[in-house]
Amino acid sequence: MTARLALLAVAQATWQTLAIQVLDGLGQALFAVLAAASVTDRLADARRAGEAQRLVGSALLFGSAVGPAATGLLVDALGYRGTFALLAGVGAVATALVVAKVPETLKDAK
Numbered sequence: 001m002t003a004r005l006a007l008l009a010v011a012q013a014t015w016q017t018l019a020i021q022v023l024d025g026l027g028q029a030l031f032a033v034l035a036a037a038s039v040t041d042r043l044a045d046a047r048r049a050g051e052a053q054r055l056v057g058s059a060l061l062f063g064s065a066v067g068p069a070a071t072g073l074l075v076d077a078l079g080y081r082g083t084f085a086l087l088a089g090v091g092a093v094a095t096a097l098v099v100a101k102v103p104e105t106l107k108d109a110k
Contacts, residue, residue, distance in 0.1 A: 001024075001027050001031075001091045002088050002091035002092045002095060003023065003088075004020055004021075004023040004024055004027060005084045005085075005087045005088035005091055006084070006085070006088040007020045007023070008020055008084040009081050009082075009084035009085040009088060010081075032056065032060065035056045035059075035060075036049075036052050036053050036056045038102070039052035039055055039056055040052040071083060071087070074086065074087075
């Protein structure tokens, strides 16, 4: 997401924007699967996989509902390039927080 948003901030042509959006589909597919797997792993019970899917799905739907409205306010103030750049920064901070604060759950990485 961070790379896609940063690229959108500097895109110069429509074809570039369309090509960059391919990253969005790939990123969303990877994120949904990995987030659900991570939450399931953290719950420590494979029988609670449905609960994990519900938690991840709810968070994604909430973001899909609130995100565009909030972004619309940002576009008015910052323009499209500024908004994409700001959101890329937010994504970078979120990625850093996940890397720093979410513990690895593998018992033995060997």
